Amino acid sequence: DKTVLLKEAEEQGIGDEPWLGRELERFRKNRMIAIYEHVEITSVVEITQEQVLAHFKSTNRDKALRIAGVMLATVNEAEEVRAQLLAGADMAVLAKERSLYDPTREAGGDHGRYLRKDGAIPALQGIFSMQVGEISQPLPMRYKGKVNYAVIKVTDVVPVEIGKRSYKQVYEELFEIELEKRRQVLLDSLMAVYSPELSTDQLAELSGGIAGQGEVDFSTAAFEQTLCTYDGGRLTFGDFVTLIPESHLKPEVLSRPEGIESLMRDRAIPNQLFLEEVRLKTEGQPNRRIEAAVVRKREDLILSTVRDRGVDDQIPSPSVEEARAYYGEHPEQFQTGDEIVVLEVLVAFEELAKQLRKQMEDTASEQEGEELARIYTIREGLAHHGGRLELTKFGRFRDLYTAALEVEVGQVAGPVSLPGGFSVFRVLERTPSTIKPFNDESQRRATGYLHLEALRRGFVEYVRDLRQKYGVNE
Numbered sequence: 001d002k003t004v005l006l007k008e009a010e011e012q013g014i015g016d017e018p019w020l021g022r023e024l025e026r027f028r029k030n031r032m033i034a035i036y037e038h039v040e041i042t043s044v045v046e047i048t049q050e051q052v053l054a055h056f057k058s059t060n061r062d063k064a065l066r067i068a069g070v071m072l073a074t075v076n077e078a079e080e081v082r083a084q085l086l087a088g089a090d091m092a093v094l095a096k097e098r099s100l101y102d103p104t105r106e107a108g109g110d111h112g113r114y115l116r117k118d119g120a121i122p123a124l125q126g127i128f129s130m131q132v133g134e135i136s137q138p139l140p141m142r143y144k145g146k147v148n149y150a151v152i153k154v155t156d157v158v159p160v161e162i163g164k165r166s167y168k169q170v171y172e173e174l175f176e177i178e179l180e181k182r183r184q185v186l187l188d189s190l191m192a193v194y195s196p197e198l199s200t201d202q203l204a205e206l207s208g209g210i211a212g213q214g215e216v217d218f219s220t221a222a223f224e225q226t227l228c229t230y231d232g233g234r235l236t237f238g239d240f241v242t243l244i245p246e247s248h249l250k251p252e253v254l255s256r257p258e259g260i261e262s263l264m265r266d267r268a269i270p271n272q273l274f275l276e277e278v279r280l281k282t283e284g285q286p287n288r289r290i291e292a293a294v295v296r297k298r299e300d301l302i303l304s305t306v307r308d309r310g311v312d313d314q315i316p317s318p319s320v321e322e323a324r325a326y327y328g329e330h331p332e333q334f335q336t337g338d339e340i341v342v343l344e345v346l347v348a349f350e351e352l353a354k355q356l357r358k359q360m361e362d363t364a365s366e367q368e369g370e371e372l373a374r375i376y377t378i379r380e381g382l383a384h385h386g387g388r389l390e391l392t393k394f395g396r397f398r399d400l401y402t403a404a405l406e407v408e409v410g411q412v413a414g415p416v417s418l419p420g421g422f423s424v425f426r427v428l429e430r431t432p433s434t435i436k437p438f439n440d441e442s443q444r445r446a447t448g449y450l451h452l453e454a455l456r457r458g459f460v461e462y463v464r465d466l467r468q469k470y471g472v473n474e
Contacts, residue, residue, distance in 0.1 A: 073149075215251050340391040
């Protein structure tokens with residue numbers, strides 16, 4: 001089958017089409033650049049335990065803070081309270097008198113536990129550089145569906161040892177930082193050696209031509225345009241199109257001089273200089289592994305193209321009647337997942353979530369649960385709905401839906417760690433899976449199934465015809 005497909009591709013001349021050459025040259029260069037970056041950047045970077053520990057400390061992960069705070073409705077009120085605190089006012093008194101944050105107001109603003117930086121919400125990340133007794137600037141924080149302003153005081157600090165999970169996280173973060181530093185140092189040195197200069201007139205002419213035609217010119221003449229010169233060589237438009245991803249070669253990007261110039265500075269010139277170094281180090285000798293990979297890539301591209309043109313492009317879209325018939329014959333493929341209604345409270349702190357779960361478990365009253373959600377939830381737009389959420393298999397809240405599948409109606413679950421915080425919820429209703437009606441969505445799904453089946457059959461028939469065309473005898 002592969003042989004007759006390649007034979008057909010040869011007859012169609014696919015192997016000689018310009019796009020294929022460009023794509024293979026891009027593939028070859030990417031492989032060469034990847035090897036160079038591994039040798040000169042990735043393999044050079046070493047992160048020691050001392051560096052990890054130093055970064056752990058310098059990013060204020062080595063301590064946990066006990067804090068107290070006052071939350072106000074406006075930034076002006078927060079500034080006023082901050083001034084009073086700086087003048088010596090008692091945080092506990094101010095919190096009890098003025099704080100809008102119910103969970104800590106009666107405790108004089110004290111949050112009741114120690115916070116670590118990696119577990120703190122974004123609004124609190126900056127406080128970990130503060131010392132005991134220091135007062136923060138007003139920090140915007142969402143509460144009860146509104147943006148309020150909190151003034152935080154650090155009341156105590158305790159040291160934190162680095163654990164396995166933290167070590168791995170800090171190591172990876174530091175490795176990425178050092179990789180970028182090494183890359184920039186290397187690139188700066190190459191820039192000094194090769195002294196590249198953009199040909200601004202040529203860039204303007206090229207972008208103007210693309211703007212006028214509304215498409216990118218891939219002709220030989222266009223490829224010869226010099227976009228950059230450097231000591232020992234030049235970078236042409238032909239080089240340019242094989243040094244950046246195909247997805248960036250769009251008329252709307254290249255029709256603007258600044259669009260081409262940005263791609264040149266950020267991608268094309270660095271890659272071209274890397275390639276010059278590869279050629280110097282290898283003395284122009286081809287890399288056998290890369291060339292073998294190029295041969296395989298060429299074959300894969302040719303096979304996929306001949307299939308696209310001989311099968312995929314020839315298969316018409318199924319009709320509405322065909323989609324409806326498929327829907328009727330395969331009802332199991334159009335089942336919905338369970339639909340679940342929950343009453344949820346999402347909060348920033350796990351300890352608060354645990355307290356709220358106990359409160360929700362202690363009452364079966366839906367109204368009291370809704371009141372908790374109105375007071376505490378930080379899920380935007382849900383406070384005035386009393387925390388009620390309708391969850392579906394393909395809806396917005398996939399993580400919460402997955403957790404709710406394991407919970408019986410009437411039960412309370414959580415805290416569940418979600419991207420936005422810690423969730424506690426009660427399952428109120430569950431509607432079992434049903435068959436979707438035949439609507440636009442079902443029609444699209446049925447059309448997709450039919451199209452895939454038609455492609456499979458079409459490919460089998462296409463290869464069978466090619467076997468006959470080229471006289472295959474088994």
